[in-house]
Amino acid sequence: MSKRPYVICLMMTSLDGKILGEKWGKDDRVQLLTKSFEEAHDAIGMKAWIVGRATMEKDFTKFARPVYKEGALQINRADFIATREAKSFAIAIDGNAKLGWESSIMLGDHVISILTEAVEDSYLAHLQEVGVSYIFAGATTVNLQMALEKLKTLFGIETLMLEGGGRINGSFLNEGLIDEFNQLLLPLADGRVETSSVFEIAEKDRKLDATLFKLESMKQIENDVIWLKYKTIERV
Structure with missing residues (x-):
């Protein structure tokens, strides 16, 4: 398998x-x-569907700027699963945290962001606040194999x-x-x-x-x- x-x-x-x-x-x-x-x-x-950062911001988030939560404490680099019960998922590959999220739902699908460990704590704090799930797939560049394995293991995709x-x-x-x-x-x-x-x-x-x-x-x-x-x- x-x-x-x-x-x-x-x-x-x-x-x-x-x-x-x-x-x-x-x-x-x-x-x-x-x-x-x-x-x-x-x-x-x-x-579940997946696109790159450029496609997501052009076609879906409409170039919304990233949001950083003020006063955020240090956040460890553990994957954040807001829900495992969603019926469908919209997944963005966004290693450098350039997407702005105002909601955890995109076209009725739960949002999962694929990040690297280099992103800022204040960005992660905002994602947690709005309920966007995120997974880490590399230190500074996205490892696609790792990302896909996590999508299957953590979300059953x-x-x-x-x-x-x-x-x-x-x-x-x-x-x-x-x-x-x-x-x-x-x-x-x-x-x-x-x-x-x-x-x-x-x-x-x-x-x-x-x-x-x-x-x-x-x-x-x-x-x-x-x-x-x-x-x-x-x-x-």
Whole structure:
């Protein structure tokens, strides 16, 4: 039995593999296409989803600044589990504590923040006050394997939906932590050189040349969107 959750990466992309939907404008036809993402998320039915700090602050916390509780005492670096009884979880990888949380609930899901031990006590004190769970996964940089093992052990998360951005997806891929990839291929092209793609790995951090996948299913859904499902088979 695996020590970590089964990880499914779900992303919507343009035909050229770009992922930042806000760059595609406000045209009603584009907005209709991007709705396929939430529909696919709901169809897969995940109990827990995880994103990187940049995606969380852009799409969910709306760039809220971190809050520090005044007069906070020294806090040991033990994981803080506000609840184990939540039906679903929204998880953020935020090693440097840059996210501002005003509530422990995001879209109806209990928030878990993945941190490093380098964060300030006053930040931890605020998370405890508002009821945000947090786990530590490294001294100064996040160890993804450790984080995933804790999510399974402490919260009973057996399956996890990874939803970007490109650097976080790339980090999971680089560490061999993606078991399945679901791609919603939208019938539009981005064409921007600077737009992020699905997986991004800095060359200095690269541990492999490529990851091989096997196509499990392919279907056309509404509005000419193609849903591709792959299983990871080998790293080379």
